[in-house]
Amino acid sequence: MLTLFWLEPWRVFERRKKRVPAVTETKKKALAVAEATKIKVPAVPKTLRKKQRNFAELKIKRLRKKFAQKMLRKARRKLIYEKAKHYHKEYRQMYRTEIHMARMAGKTGNIYVPAKPKLAFVNRIRGINGVSSKVRKVLPLLRLHQIFNGIFVKLNASIYMLRIVEPYIAWGFPNLKSVNELIYKCGYGKISKKRIALTDNSLIAQSLGKFGIICMENLIHEIYTVGKCFKEANNFLWPFTLSSPRGGMKKKTTHFVEGGDAGNREDQINRPIRRMN
DSSP states (O other), rough: OOOOOOOOOOHHHHHHHHHSSSOOHHHHHHHHHHHHHOOOSSSSSSHHHHHHHHHHHHHHHHHHHHHHHHHHHHHHHHHHHHHHHHHHHHHHHHHHHHHHHHHHHHHOOOOOOOOOEEHHHHHESOOTTTOOOHHHHHHHHHHHHHHEEEEEEEETTOOOOHHHHHGGGGEEEEEEOHHHHHHHOOOOEEETEEEEEOOOOHHHHHHGGGGTTOOHHHHHHHHHTTTHHHHHHHHHHHHHHHOOOOTTSOTTTGGGGTTTSSSEEEEGHHHHHHOOO
């Protein structure tokens, strides 16, 4: 006769659970060692990361430098504008003062004699064939190496040099318009012993910045008013190379007071400057 045994449900589940093969201790150790010895490969190599970091730093430096240069240019443009505005007022005041003094003298029955000019423009009009050795020496000292070369001269002791070479030059006292046109139209600078066209204010600032001359208006003002740094400003300017005058010349060998072209023309030098520009 068969005997039946009643098994409780939780006992059945316990037996089934025992049938699942358990992970051995050796297997666990092997997995732990494998995890420990596993080397993680970086997504980006170290050398590439270093290059990227250096490139980013260089880019930041370059952008900062560019921004600083931009701000400097902006400040310089503002300063140039203010200086030009100031010089315009100064020239207008000088002109009005001259007119006012002449009128006041006329009302009282006197004659107003303006101050002696400080600036002269000298233009060579003849060659040196058959001339004295003294003239040959003085012309290069005045930097008049070719016909129709022109320079600005400060009227001090140099006037004696002009008298020596007077038959070979035409000179006089230029006005503001003539100085402006000469420098803007025919102006070249001496930069590293080279003749460079004055197309940018930075060229002037590079050579004359230490004397406080940073732009064309500065340069024109220094030349026209014969300022403290006239010598440096004038030496910076390359001798002007002018064209032959439109309509030709009358008599190069005759003095201006006799109907010719040579010698001192005083304020009448502005007409030939217009014709030769």
